[in-house]
Amino acid sequence: MSALVNESLQLQLLEMEMLFSMFPNQGEVKLEDVNAPRNIKRYLEGTREALPPNIEFVITLQIEEPKVTVDLQVTMPHSYPYVALQLFARSPELDRQQQLLLNNSLTSYIGTFDPGELCVCAAIQWLQDNSASYFLNRKLEHEPSAHAKPVKNTFLRMWIYSHHIYQQDLRKKILEVGKRLDVTGFCMTGKPGIICVEGFKEHCEEFWHTIRYPNWKHISCKHTESMETEGNGKDLRLFHSFEELLLEAHGDYGLRNDYHMNLGQFLEFLKKHKSEHVFQILFGIESKSSDS
Numbered sequence: 001m002s003a004l005v006n007e008s009l010q011l012q013l014l015e016m017e018m019l020f021s022m023f024p025n026q027g028e029v030k031l032e033d034v035n036a037p038r039n040i041k042r043y044l045e046g047t048r049e050a051l052p053p054n055i056e057f058v059i060t061l062q063i064e065e066p067k068v069t070v071d072l073q074v075t076m077p078h079s080y081p082y083v084a085l086q087l088f089a090r091s092p093e094l095d096r097q098q099q100l101l102l103n104n105s106l107t108s109y110i111g112t113f114d115p116g117e118l119c120v121c122a123a124i125q126w127l128q129d130n131s132a133s134y135f136l137n138r139k140l141e142h143e144p145s146a147h148a149k150p151v152k153n154t155f156l157r158m159w160i161y162s163h164h165i166y167q168q169d170l171r172k173k174i175l176e177v178g179k180r181l182d183v184t185g186f187c188m189t190g191k192p193g194i195i196c197v198e199g200f201k202e203h204c205e206e207f208w209h210t211i212r213y214p215n216w217k218h219i220s221c222k223h224t225e226s227m228e229t230e231g232n233g234k235d236l237r238l239f240h241s242f243e244e245l246l247l248e249a250h251g252d253y254g255l256r257n258d259y260h261m262n263l264g265q266f267l268e269f270l271k272k273h274k275s276e277h278v279f280q281i282l283f284g285i286e287s288k289s290s291d292s
Contacts, residue, residue, distance in 0.1 A: 004079060004082060005051075005078050005079055006044060008078060008080055009040050009044055011118060012055055012081075013037060013040060013041060013044075015118045015121070018121055019120065022121070022124075023059060028060070029057055029058075029059055030057055030059070030060075031056070032056040032057060033053060036052060036053065036054075039052035039053075054075050054076055054077055055075075056073075056074065056075045056076070057074055058071050058072065058073050059072045059074070061127055061128060061131075063127075063128065063131055063135070064132075066093075066132065066135050068091055068093045068135055069091060069093075070090070070127055071089065071091065072087060072089050072123065072127060073087065073088045073089075074086070074120055074123075075087070081115065081116055081117055081119065082116055084110075085110060085119055085123075086209070087107075087120075088202070089102055089103055091135075093135055094134060094135065096182070096200065098135075100153070100200075100202055103202065105130070106126060109126050110122075110123055152228050152229070152230055153200055153228070153229055154201040154227070154228060154229075155200060155226065155228070155229045156198065156200070156204040156205070156224060156225070156226050157196065157198040157224065157225040157226075157238070158197050158198070158207075158208060158224050159196055159221070159222050159223040159224070159278050159281065160197070160208070160220070160222065161192060161193075161194060161222045162192060162194070162195070162218060162219040163192060163193070163218035164190065164192060164218075165187065165188070165189045165193025165195075166190070171189055171244065173211065174211055175187065175244060177207055178207065178242030181199065182199055182203050183197050183198060183204060183242055184197075184198050184199060184237050184238075184239040184241055184242050185198050185242050186242065186243055186245040187242075188246075188261065188266065189244060189246065190247070190249055190261040191261060192261065194266070195211075196239070196275075197242070198236075198237055198239065199233065199237075200233060208221065222281055222282050223278060223281045223282070238273045238274055238275060239273060245269065247261050247265045248261075248262040249261055249262065266279075
């Protein structure tokens with residue numbers, strides 16, 4: 001691995017130490033994988049050969065006025081802080097539009113940092129200093145105004161390919177996440193496994209981030225379609241809910257390596273949902289992206 005990644009991982013461990021000193025109580029920094037910092041340290045020391053998964057965690061911040069909480073979800077790519085940090089703030093007290101505004105402002109602030117600068121602690125401080133206004137001004141900003149301009153949102157559709165989707169707990173998690181978020185689409189189980197998720201951009205990205213943790217091998221987002229909308233995006237949806245898609249399979253159900261889904265049926269399913277163009281993308285060589 002490159003010297004840049006090694007340097008980045010050392011800086012990440014340094015920032016994690018600072019975070020643990022800022023939030024010393026147990027559970028304040030909720031690591032998705034509690035062994036992630038230890039595994040990175042072992043990798044840097046040479047006692048672990050494989051590059052560990054990214055450090056991912058959630059910090060719950062207490063906002064004094066008004067009395068609310070904000071969860072900051074953070075993912076450190078291996079080359080952070082030389083590449084952008086992945087972070088998302090959420091609160092049950094904010095509606096979708098206010099949460100979008102908060103995250104847009106937070107992302108803009110983090111974008112002012114130079115490559116190589118650690119910024120998780122700065123993001124936390126920014127949220128503590130600025131997030132209150134998004135709660136206090138919520139009613140005011142939602143009052144109708146003759147001069148108010150329609151807010152444009154990005155509607156996203158993601159086509160995700162996996163070598164296979166079998167495990168019951170994984171299938172349950174995918175369905176739970178899809179129904180918890182305001183997304184529609186499907187999860188085709190078996191071999192291969194295909195997931196389509198559509199909805200507002202931040203919800204689709206949160207879905208993708210959640211299901212692929214901690215280290216789901218052989219999964220990739222093959223294709224995305226994005227559209228600008230001033231409404232709720234209902235007219236752009238190809239699916240009415242998020243459901244599991246069960247098709248006939250070829251081969252022996254008891255042998256996973258010989259359990260292939262009926263792709264002819266899948267193609268017919270795509271045609272019914274005006275998505276037959278995706279078939280070649282999913283099962284071809286190239287990975288493509290398009291904006292409509």
